[in-house]
Amino acid sequence: xxxxxxxxxxxxxxxxxxxxxxxxxxxxxxxxxxxxxxxxxxxxxxxxxxxxxxxxxxxxxxxxxxxxxxxxxxxxxxxxxxxxxxxxxxxxxxxxxxxxxxxxxxxxxxxxxxxxxxxxxxxxxxxxxxxxxxxxxxxxxxxxxxxxxxxxxxxxxxxxxxxxxxxxxxxxxxxxxxxxxxxxxxxxxxxxxxxxxxxxxxxxxxxxxxxxxxxxxxxxxxxxxxxxxxxxxxxxxxxxxxxxxxxxxxxxxxxxxxxxxxxxxxxxxxxxxxxxxxxxxxxxxxxxxxxxxxxxxxxxxxxxxxxxxxxxxxxxxxxxxxxxxxxxxxxxxxxxxxxxxxxxxxxxxxxxxxxxxxxxxxxxxxxxxxxxxxxxxxxxxxxxxxxxxxxxxxxxxxxxxxxxxxxxxxxxxxxxxxxxxxxxxxxxxxxxxxxxxxxxxxxxxxxxxxxxxxxxxxxxxxxxxxxxxxxxxxxxxxxxxxxxxxxxxxxxxxxxxxxxxxxxxxxxxxxxxxxxxxxxxxxxxxxxxxxxxxxxxxxxxxxxxxxxxxxxxxxxxxxxxxxxxxxxxxxxxxxxxxxxxxxxxxxxxxxxxxxxxxxxxxxxxxxxxxxxxxxxxxxxxxxxxxxxxxxxxxxxxxx
Numbered sequence: 001x002x003x004x005x006x007x008x009x010x011x012x013x014x015x016x017x018x019x020x021x022x023x024x025x026x027x028x029x030x031x032x033x034x035x036x037x038x039x040x041x042x043x044x045x046x047x048x049x050x051x052x053x054x055x056x057x058x059x060x061x062x063x064x065x066x067x068x069x070x071x072x073x074x075x076x077x078x079x080x081x082x083x084x085x086x087x088x089x090x091x092x093x094x095x096x097x098x099x100x101x102x103x104x105x106x107x108x109x110x111x112x113x114x115x116x117x118x119x120x121x122x123x124x125x126x127x128x129x130x131x132x133x134x135x136x137x138x139x140x141x142x143x144x145x146x147x148x149x150x151x152x153x154x155x156x157x158x159x160x161x162x163x164x165x166x167x168x169x170x171x172x173x174x175x176x177x178x179x180x181x182x183x184x185x186x187x188x189x190x191x192x193x194x195x196x197x198x199x200x201x202x203x204x205x206x207x208x209x210x211x212x213x214x215x216x217x218x219x220x221x222x223x224x225x226x227x228x229x230x231x232x233x234x235x236x237x238x239x240x241x242x243x244x245x246x247x248x249x250x251x252x253x254x255x256x257x258x259x260x261x262x263x264x265x266x267x268x269x270x271x272x273x274x275x276x277x278x279x280x281x282x283x284x285x286x287x288x289x290x291x292x293x294x295x296x297x298x299x300x301x302x303x304x305x306x307x308x309x310x311x312x313x314x315x316x317x318x319x320x321x322x323x324x325x326x327x328x329x330x331x332x333x334x335x336x337x338x339x340x341x342x343x344x345x346x347x348x349x350x351x352x353x354x355x356x357x358x359x360x361x362x363x364x365x366x367x368x369x370x371x372x373x374x375x376x377x378x379x380x381x382x383x384x385x386x387x388x389x390x391x392x393x394x395x396x397x398x399x400x401x402x403x404x405x406x407x408x409x410x411x412x413x414x415x416x417x418x419x420x421x422x423x424x425x426x427x428x429x430x431x432x433x434x435x436x437x438x439x440x441x442x443x444x445x446x447x448x449x450x451x452x453x454x455x456x457x458x459x460x461x462x463x464x465x466x467x468x469x470x471x472x473x474x475x476x477x478x479x480x481x482x483x484x485x486x487x488x489x490x491x492x493x494x495x496x497x498x499x500x501x502x503x504x505x506x507x508x509x510x511x512x513x514x515x516x517x518x519x520x521x522x523x524x525x526x527x528x529x530x531x532x533x534x535x536x537x538x539x540x541x542x543x544x545x546x547x548x549x550x551x552x553x554x555x556x557x558x559x560x561x562x563x564x565x566x567x568x569x570x571x572x573x574x575x576x577x578x579x580x581x582x583x584x585x586x587x588x589x590x591x592x593x594x595x596x597x598x599x600x601x602x603x604x605x606x607x608x609x610x611x612x613x614x615x616x617x618x619x620x621x622x623x624x625x626x627x628x629x630x631x632x633x634x635x636x637x638x639x
Contacts, residue, residue, distance in 0.1 A: 003060070003193040010085060010185050013112075014103040019072045021064045022079055024116040024226055024244050027219065028145040029083050033155040036084060040159045047183040055189050056081050062195040072114070078190070084152065085188065086112065090128055091156040092181050099181030105129060121145050128153070144263055217354040218330050222247050229366045241287050243370040246280060250377045253326035253333065256404075257381040259412050261285065274406045275453060280374045324414075325387035325399065327430055328437055334358070337376050339441045340448070341369055345481040349436040379447040383460065384440065385426045388416060400535055401427045419535075421521050422461050427536040428513045429468060438476050439467050442483035469635060472510065495635070499628050502564030504572070505542040511631070512539075512574035512605070518630050519604040530607075533600035541580040543573045545609055546620070549585050557617040565617050570624025573603045588615040 039056075046054045059078030066072060075082065089101035106112065111129065115122045124146050127133030133140075140146040160177060222244070229240050249260040258277050262269060265285040276284055326333075331351035338358060339346055348357050363369050385401040403423045404414040417423070429439050446452075446463050470488050471479050482488035499511060516536055523531055546556055546566060556566055565571060575583075579602050583591045592610045601607045605627065612619050 003195055005191060005193050007189050008192045009187065009189050010089075010101065010104050014100075014107075017071050017107050018112075019069060019107055020061075020079075020082055020113050021066060021072055021074045022113060022115045022118075022121075023074050023076075023223060026075065026079050027216070028118075028121075029080060029148045029152070031080050031084055031148065031152060033151065036152055036155045037159060039084065040088075040156070043184060043188070044180065046187070047180050052187060053189050054187055055191070058191045058193055060193045060195070063197055066114075073194070076195070081190070083113070083149070085184070086125070087149065087152050088156055088184065091153060091160055092177075093129075095157065095160060097160070097177045097181055099178060100185045101181050104185075118145050121149070124149065217352075218251060218334060220355060221334070221358055221360075224360050225363065225366050225369070228360055228363075232366075238287070239367060242280075242282060243367060245287055246370045246374050250333075250373050251330045253328075253330050255323060256414055257377050258406065262412055269412070272411065274411045278375065278378050278453070280371050324404070327385060327387070327401070328440070332436060333377070333380070334373075335436075336441050336444060337369075337373050339481070339484065340376065340445050341372050343485075345478075349438065349477060351436070375448055376444055379444055379452070380440075383422075383447055383452065384443075385423055385430065400537075401430060420457070421517075422457060422464065424517050424520050424536055425461065425464055425468060428517045429464075431536065431538045432510050432513050434471065434476055436477075438480035439464075439471055441480050442467050445484055468514075496628055496632060499569045499631070500563075500624075502567040503569075504544075504564075504567030507542065507569060507572065509540065509542075509574055511569070512542075512572075514634075515627055515631060516574075516604050518634055519608070522630070523604065530599060530601050531604075534604065537576070539574045539576050539579075541575050541577045543575045543580045543583060543606075545571050545573060545591065545606070546588055546615060547585040550587055551585050552587055554587065556620075559617055559621070563621075565620050568620065568624055569627065570620040570622075573606045573609070575602055575606075 043054060059081065060076040061073035061078070062076060064072040064074045086104060089099075089104045092099045093102045093105060104112065106129070111122070111126050113122065113125060120143070124133050124137060124140070127136055137143070137146065140150040160175075162175060226240060226244060229243060245264045249257065249264045252260050252263075258274070261267075261277060265287065267285050272284070328336075329351055331354045332349070334354065335346065335349050335351065335357065342362060346357055350357070360366075383403075385403055387399040388402040388404065389399060401423070403417040403420065403426075405417050407413040407415050430437065443464055447460070450459075452460055467480075467483055470483055470490075472493065479488065495511070499507075513536070520534070520536070525531065544566065548566065559565070583594060586594070592615075595602065595606060595610050608626075609615065609623060612623070
C-alpha cells in the first residue's frame with residue numbers, strides 16, 4: 001500500500017483549505033497538561049534558537065467522500081496533534097495576540113474540524129470561538145469528550161500569560177509572542193501521509209494497526225462494524241449512532257456498566273430501575289432529544305450528524321467504590337462476546353490479534369452483535385469479580401477481587417458484597433492462570449440464557465463449579481467451547497493417585513487453590529476473625545511445612561511404605577514468595593508460632609496443619625488423607 005507523503009506546515013493547511021473529519025473510531029482528545037507544556041516548551045526552545053523546522057511526526061489521512069467537500073480528509077492518525085495546534089491557535093486569538101494562526105481555526109466560515117458522531121465536540125469548539133461555550137455547557141469538567149479540551153485551553157493560556165522568559169544568557173526578557181506565533185504557523189511541520197483513493201479501508205486499518213501507529217484494534221473493529229452497518233440500506237442513521245453509543249458504554253472497563261450508559265445515553269436517571277439495564281431498549285436509552293422525537297422517521301447520516309445531540313454529563317461520583325478494574329481488557333471481552341454470538345469456536349483467544357480473529361463477514365447481523373455486547377456486559381458487571389478496594393479493610397489499601405451490587409439508594413454506585421462462595425471460586429479461576437479466562441464464555445452464556453436475576457445464587461454457583469471441574473484436564477479453550485455447546489462429558493482423571501505421590505514443588509498449583517476454596521466453603525467457625533480476613537490471592541511458592549533442610553537436622557520418621565512423605569501433598573501448602581521465605585527452614589514449632597501471631601490465615605490448609613500440636617509422618621499422612629477426602633467428596637458427592 002503506497003501513501004502519498006508530503007511535508008506540510010500550518011500555513012499550507014490554511015492555503016489549501018484542508019478540512020479534517022474525526023471518524024467514529026477515534027478516541028476523545030486525551031492530551032494532558034504535561035504533554036501540552038512539553039510541546040510548547042520544545043517549540044519555544046526551537047524558536048529561541050532559530051531552528052528552521054520543528055517536526056511533530058507522521059499523520060495519516062484518507063480523502064473523505066462525505067458531501068462535495070473536495071479538501072476534506074478523514075484523520076486516521078494525528079487527531080491529538082491537529083487538535084492541540086487548533087487550541088494553541090484559539091488561545092492566540094482569544095488573548096489578542098496578532099498571529100496568522102487565526103486562519104487555522106476556520107475554513108469556509110466554519111471550524112476546520114468535523115466529527116462523525118460527537119456533535120457536542122464540534123459545538124463546543126465552535127462555541128470557544130464566539131464565546132458561547134461557557135453559557136451553553138454548564139460544567140465541561142464532567143463531560144468525557146470535552147474535559148481535556150477545556151483543560152488544554154487553560155494550560156495553553158497559562159503558558160502564554162507568562163510574558164517573560166530567560167534568554168540564552170539566563171536573563172529575563174519579554175516573550176515575543178507574535179514572533180512565537182509566526183514560528184508555529186510557518187515552521188511546525190507535519191508529515192502528511194495520504195492513502196490512495198478507493199483504498200480498502202479494512203486493509204488500511206490492518207496495515208496501520210500493525211505498523212506502530214497508535215490505533216486501538218478495538219477502535220478499528222468498531223469502524224469496520226459501523227461501516228458494514230452503514231452499507232445495509234435498512235439501517236438508518238439513528239441505528240448507527242445507537243450502536244456507536246452502545247460500543248462506548250461497553251468499552252470502558254474501568255467503570256461499571258450503568259455509569260458508562262449514563263455517560264453515553266440520555267434517560268431519566270431518577271426513574272430508571274436497575275433491571276432495565278439488562279437489555280438495550282431505545283424507548284429508555286435515547287441518543288438525543290431530536291432523534292428521539294423523530295425516531296419513526298428514516299433520517300440520513302448527514303441529518304443525524306447535524307442533529308443537536310445533547311452533551312452528556314458524567315457526574316462526579318460520590319461513592320469511593322464506583323470505580324473498578326476489570327479482570328480482562330476490552331479486546332478479550334469482545335472475543336468472549338464473539339464466541340457466544342458465533343455459536344462456533346474462534347481460531348484464537350489472543351487479544352493482541354483481535355483484527356485477525358474477527359471476520360466481520362461472519363457477523364451477519366451487526367445490530368444484534370452490538371445488542372448482545374450490551375447484554376453480556378451487563379451480566380459481566382453483575383456476576384463477575386472486579387479488582388476493588390475492600391471498604392471493610394480500612395487499614396489495607398490493596399485491591400482485592402470482589403463482587404459488588406448496585407446500591408439500593410443510588411443505582412450509579414456500588415456496594416461491595418460480602419465474601420461468598422461465588423467470589424472465592426472466581427478468585428481460584430483467575431489466580432490459577434487459566435489462559436484468557438476461558439471459563440467466562442460458558443459462564444456468561446449460562447447467565448444470558450437463564451433469568452439469573454430470579455435464580456438462587458446456589459444455582460449460579462453450581463454451574464460455575466461444574467465449569468471449573470470440567471476445565472481441569474486437556475485443552476482448556478476446547479473444553480470451554482464444549483461446555484458452551486453442551487457436548488462435554490464428565491472428565492475422568494485419577495486425582496487421588498496423583499495427589500498421593502511425592503511431587504514436592506512440582507505439584508500442580510490448581511489443587512492447592514481448589515482445596516483452599518473447598519476449605520473456605522465448608523469452614524466450621526466462620527466467625528473466627530482470622531478466617532473473616534482471609535482472602536484467596538495470587539500464590540506461586542510451595543512451602544514444605546516440615547522443612548527440607550530443618551535447622552536442627554531433624555528428619556521425618558520413615559513408615560517403610562515407599563512414600564516420600566516429605567514431598568507429599570500432606571506436608572505442603574501454597575504461599576506467596578514473601579510468606580514462604582518468612583518461614584524459611586525453621587522447625588515446625590517456630591513456624592506454628594509465626595503463623596499464629598499473624599492476624600489473618602496465610603492458608604486454610606496451614607491453619608488445619610498448625611492446629612495439630614505435633615507434626616511428623618503420622619500427622620502428615622492423616623492430614624493428607626483428610627484433604628484428599630475433601631476433594632474426592634467434591635468431585636464424587638454421591639460416594
